[in-house]
Amino acid sequence: MKIAVLGTGMVGKAFADRLVGLGHEVTVGTRDVAATMASTEPDRRGNPPYSVWAGDHPEVELATFAEAAGDAELIVNATSGNVSIAVLEAAGRDNLAGKVLLDVSNPLDGSAGFPPTLFVKDTDSLGEQIQADFAELKVVKALNTMTAALMVNPRQLADGQHSVFVAGNDPQAKESVTDLLTSFGHTDVIDLGDLSTARGAEMYLALWLRLAGALHTSHFNIKVVR
Amino acid sequence: MKIAVLGTGMVGKAFADRLVGLGHEVTVGTRDVAATMASTEPDRRGNPPYSVWAGDHPEVELATFAEAAGDAELIVNATSGNVSIAVLEAAGRDNLAGKVLLDVSNPLDGSAGFPPTLFVKDTDSLGEQIQADFAELKVVKALNTMTAALMVNPRQLADGQHSVFVAGNDPQAKESVTDLLTSFGHTDVIDLGDLSTARGAEMYLALWLRLAGALHTSHFNIKVVR
Numbered sequence: 001m002k003i004a005v006l007g008t009g010m011v012g013k014a015f016a017d018r019l020v021g022l023g024h025e026v027t028v029g030t031r032d033v034a035a036t037m038a039s040t041e042p043d044r045r046g047n048p049p050y051s052v053w054a055g056d057h058p059e060v061e062l063a064t065f066a067e068a069a070g071d072a073e074l075i076v077n078a079t080s081g082n083v084s085i086a087v088l089e090a091a092g093r094d095n096l097a098g099k100v101l102l103d104v105s106n107p108l109d110g111s112a113g114f115p116p117t118l119f120v121k122d123t124d125s126l127g128e129q130i131q132a133d134f135a136e137l138k139v140v141k142a143l144n145t146m147t148a149a150l151m152v153n154p155r156q157l158a159d160g161q162h163s164v165f166v167a168g169n170d171p172q173a174k175e176s177v178t179d180l181l182t183s184f185g186h187t188d189v190i191d192l193g194d195l196s197t198a199r200g201a202e203m204y205l206a207l208w209l210r211l212a213g214a215l216h217t218s219h220f221n222i223k224v225v226r
Numbered sequence: 227m228k229i230a231v232l233g234t235g236m237v238g239k240a241f242a243d244r245l246v247g248l249g250h251e252v253t254v255g256t257r258d259v260a261a262t263m264a265s266t267e268p269d270r271r272g273n274p275p276y277s278v279w280a281g282d283h284p285e286v287e288l289a290t291f292a293e294a295a296g297d298a299e300l301i302v303n304a305t306s307g308n309v310s311i312a313v314l315e316a317a318g319r320d321n322l323a324g325k326v327l328l329d330v331s332n333p334l335d336g337s338a339g340f341p342p343t344l345f346v347k348d349t350d351s352l353g354e355q356i357q358a359d360f361a362e363l364k365v366v367k368a369l370n371t372m373t374a375a376l377m378v379n380p381r382q383l384a385d386g387q388h389s390v391f392v393a394g395n396d397p398q399a400k401e402s403v404t405d406l407l408t409s410f411g412h413t414d415v416i417d418l419g420d421l422s423t424a425r426g427a428e429m430y431l432a433l434w435l436r437l438a439g440a441l442h443t444s445h446f447n448i449k450v451v452r
Contacts, residue, residue, distance in 0.1 A: 162451040192440050220450055222451065226383070
């Protein structure tokens with residue numbers, strides 16, 4: 001499948017790497033291709049700049065948000081929650097029309113320090129805000145409840161014996177995303193319901209952050225035991 | 227141990243039943259003993275009134291909030307989150323002084339229908355509000371992340387192979403609560419940290435509610451896989 005991954009951070013790179021490994025045609029979208037490739041600074045976590053990663057991944061294309069989205073059958077929103085809507089605007093409505101958006105972002109607000117709070121919650125969610133702003137997209141919230149490595153390689157942990165959630169208004173779009181998650185190795189995909197249920201998946205982040213602190217690792221996930 | 231269980235609802239009765247079974251001396255606290263015993267109506271879920279349950283549990287005493295708390299070494303807040311602070315005020319500060327409060331309540335606001343929202347979240351929690359109002363208590367948040375039956379009988383599900391969280395500022399109080407949870411059958415008690423981490427445990431309710439809807443049962447819990 002032709003897939004656009006919006007975002008050049010840890011999450012975007014994890015998706016691009018995994019998706020090309022599964023045989024997909026992947027274009028990573030960025031605001032300014034030249035600037036992204038020119039950057040020689042490690043990111044905040046000390047990871048090498050995108051250009052170094054790109055050198056190791058010649059099969060992954062880099063393009064503007066608009067070019068990446070325009071070519072794609074499925075789009076992954078791997079941007080920070082606070083810029084997601086601006087990124088989708090930059091991608092352009094014509095390039096989004098009718099497509100599935102796998103939204104893995106979280107509405108984290110780190111402006112007051114750690115742990116971050118959520119800039120939307122309880123009576124609304126970032127997934128719903130994106131859907132409300134871009135009616136032409138079929139938004140499916142998923143994977144936001146775990147660290148990037150586990151999103152795309154769940155078998156790294158307990159042979160994949162943990163759970164992932166999908167929420168969205170379009171049953172076919174949820175099916176496409178569920179198929180993708182299964183291809184990643186997820187074994188327990190729970191359909192929470194329509195996109196309003198993304199409120200639950202996003203608010204879980206508050207617990208995820210405390211668990212990461214208590215366990216001193218982000219390499220964990222929850223399994224829904226029933 | 228002498229334990230006060232504040233609240234005569236489903237959660238309070240589940241605690242009282244389990245605690246006497248474990249050999250504790252249990253007093254259930256209510257606002258008005260005569261009124262609680264006089265009620266002949268089933269509750270909103272169709273369960274028989276307290277007086278019927280009390281007939282089957284002669285070893286459980288019923289007393290006012292103040293009497294129950296005054297006699298107790300440990301207090302369980304099994305009231306609805308929206309009345310918890312009023313109930314503790316009714317119990318009286320002198321009766322609370324120096325005691326551990328196991329707070330299993332959730333700040334649910336059902337006034338706008340289902341699913342309920344949270345009346346405190348993200349930058350504060352009900353556990354912290356209680357601690358701020360009653361400095362004489364040692365508040366430990368725990369068990370609010372599962373249905374009453376599993377709080378006190380976790381082995382009913384997957385032989386107890388799922389997780390429970392504790393959050394609190396007093397290490398000794400957390401240890402007492404952890405011992406109690408272990409005696410119930412909990413196998414994986416995760417110390418999230420100080421009481422501010424109760425924000426995570428309480429906000430998880432938003433996901434719990436959607437999971438209960440999607441799974442058509444409240445008889446589930448999460449296991450933290452790491």
